[in-house]
Amino acid sequence: MAESYFDESQKDLISEEEREEREYRLRYERRQRMRRERQRRMRRRQMMQRVLLFIIIGVITVLIAASVKHGKKAEEEGAQDQAVEAVEQPDRLEIEKIKESIIEEEPGEAETEETEVEEELPVCRFEETEDTVPIAAEEVISTHAILVDEGTDQIIAAKGARERIMPASMTKVLTILVAAEHIPEEKLDDTFEMTLEITDYAYVNDCSSVGFLDGEKVPVRDLFYGTAMHSGGDAALGLAFYVSGSHEAFVELMNEKLKELGIADSTHFTNCVGIYDEAHYSTVYDMAVIMKAALQNDLCREVMSKHIYTTKSTVEHPDGIEISNWFLRKIEDKDTGGEVLCAKTGYIVQSKNCAVSYEISADETPYICVTAGSTSNWRCIYDHVEIYNRYIPSE
Numbered sequence: 001m002a003e004s005y006f007d008e009s010q011k012d013l014i015s016e017e018e019r020e021e022r023e024y025r026l027r028y029e030r031r032q033r034m035r036r037e038r039q040r041r042m043r044r045r046q047m048m049q050r051v052l053l054f055i056i057i058g059v060i061t062v063l064i065a066a067s068v069k070h071g072k073k074a075e076e077e078g079a080q081d082q083a084v085e086a087v088e089q090p091d092r093l094e095i096e097k098i099k100e101s102i103i104e105e106e107p108g109e110a111e112t113e114e115t116e117v118e119e120e121l122p123v124c125r126f127e128e129t130e131d132t133v134p135i136a137a138e139e140v141i142s143t144h145a146i147l148v149d150e151g152t153d154q155i156i157a158a159k160g161a162r163e164r165i166m167p168a169s170m171t172k173v174l175t176i177l178v179a180a181e182h183i184p185e186e187k188l189d190d191t192f193e194m195t196l197e198i199t200d201y202a203y204v205n206d207c208s209s210v211g212f213l214d215g216e217k218v219p220v221r222d223l224f225y226g227t228a229m230h231s232g233g234d235a236a237l238g239l240a241f242y243v244s245g246s247h248e249a250f251v252e253l254m255n256e257k258l259k260e261l262g263i264a265d266s267t268h269f270t271n272c273v274g275i276y277d278e279a280h281y282s283t284v285y286d287m288a289v290i291m292k293a294a295l296q297n298d299l300c301r302e303v304m305s306k307h308i309y310t311t312k313s314t315v316e317h318p319d320g321i322e323i324s325n326w327f328l329r330k331i332e333d334k335d336t337g338g339e340v341l342c343a344k345t346g347y348i349v350q351s352k353n354c355a356v357s358y359e360i361s362a363d364e365t366p367y368i369c370v371t372a373g374s375t376s377n378w379r380c381i382y383d384h385v386e387i388y389n390r391y392i393p394s395e
Contacts, residue, residue: 124292125262126285128155135159137390142354142383143373146284147391150292150358150366157391160284162266165372167282168346169208169231170356171274173304174290176228178253179239180299183220188299190242191217198237201247205275207233210323213316222311228303228344230323233273240272247272263289276348284370291356291368295342304342304358307332327355331381336388338362345377353380361392 126148135145135157144160155161196214203209210232212218218226218235220242226235240250250272258264267282267290274280282290294300307328310320327343338361345355354372361367369387374380 124153124289126153126155126288128158131156131393133157133391135387135391137386139386139390140371140383141374141379142371143352144284145369145371145383145387146288147367147369147387148288148292150295150368153292156367156393157387158285162283162285164266164281165283165354166276166280166348166351167267167274167287167372168348168351168354169274170282170287170344170346170354170370171269171272171280172227172231172236172346173287173294173300173344173356174254174257174269175236175239175272176224176300176303177290177294177297178250178257179224179227179243180297181257182243182253183239185299188219188221188224190220192220192223192238192242193217194234194238195241198234198241201237202233202273205233205273207273207275209234210311211317211321212238216314216316218314219312224299224303225306225309226311226323228300229306229309229325231345232323233275236272261289261293274346274348276350284372287356287370288368291342291344291358291370295358295368301342304344326377327357327381330378331357331385334381334385336385337392338367338388340384340388345380347377353377355380355384357384359388361388365392367392 126146132155135147136159140159142159144163144165146158146161147156148154149156194212194214194216199209199212199214201207208231210226210230212226212232212234218238220239223235223238223242226232227239237247240247244250244253251269254269254272255264258267258269263286267286268279269282270277270280294304304325305328306325308322308324310322311317313320325343327345328340331340331343336359338359340357340359343355343357345353347353351372353374353376354370356368356370359367359369367388369384371380371383371387374383
């Protein structure tokens with residue numbers, strides 16, 4: 001009986017071990033199948049990636065081959081054309097003449113291309129001549145001044161022209177120039193939404209402001225007029241953010257433009273508004289260079305020549321905002337021997353009153369005048385009147 005019970009117990013124990021062994025093997029085999037399935041999926045994915053890579057490489061190879069083939073075909077056609085020309089003109093002397101004319105024309109074409117490149121760049125250098133005179137009249141209060149013939153790039157008269165100054169809001173001449181070069185005409189009627197960051201910056205730094213409000217959707221065109229005419233810090237920053245997405249990125253574009261103009265060694269800007277910073281400086285000579293470059297841009301010339309302008313209607317300003325170029329309005333009835341067409345003023349404590357203006361004289365000669373260090377906005381205007389009247393050569 002005991003032996004029978006033992007045998008039964010032993011059998012039960014063996015069957016239990018077998019059952020566990022079978023279950024373990026089943027789990028093991030299941031894990032193995034899952035692992036093999038994952039490996040197959042990974043291999044398929046890798047294979048697809050390789051196939052896709054080969055397809056891309058194949059397409060690129062075909063495109064390169066087609067390009068090379070096209071280039072060779074063009075060269076062959078060119079060679080055939082030359083051969084045909086040679087056959088059509090068998091006279092050796094005539095061929096030599098053609099070769100000589102080609103050789104003579106090539107440098108001329110290169111010179112023409114170089115000249116065209118130079119003409120496209122708004123770089124200019126104002127030169128002193130034996131007729132250049134110092135601005136020494138007591139009637140000119142400004143501590144720094146320059147008068148240049150914009151047509152010939154000759155300096156007519158100067159005082160401390162290359163000495164460092166704080167340009168104040170004359171900075172905005174470069175602001176509108178850089179913005180104009182990066183915004184196509186068809187985008188001028190786009191709207192830009194003013195932000196609290198912009199309005200706060202203008203308020204905290206005590207900038208002139210057009211009066212645009214946080215959240216106001218302002219036409220890009222109005223940002224140009226607001227910057228050039230009313231010297232609006234809010235408008236200038238709006239242009240900066242519209243073009244570059246940030247103030248800092250736009251200032252980088254401004255300093256790149258200074259390099260292009262060839263004046264980066266003596267002018268450097270840290271903001272697009274003109275607020276004081278030791279690293280924000282220029283000279284009246286350099287400001288004349290910037291003004292000349294801006295005058296070559298139609299949009300800049302337009303916004304700096306407007307006397308009165310009303311911004312477009314918005315929800316916040318249904319009647320728009322009327323703005324003025326007070327320099328032009330105050331100087332228009334003064335006798336300057338011509339007509340002042342464009343101007344931009346500036347003022348901070350460190351620079352006092354400054355301005356850059358553009359005049360066409362009675363004999364149709366264009367002039368640029370820049371002054372800095374005057375004692376008031378009216379005195380600054382009278383300095384320009386005096387310089388135009390006293391130093392423009394008489395007929």
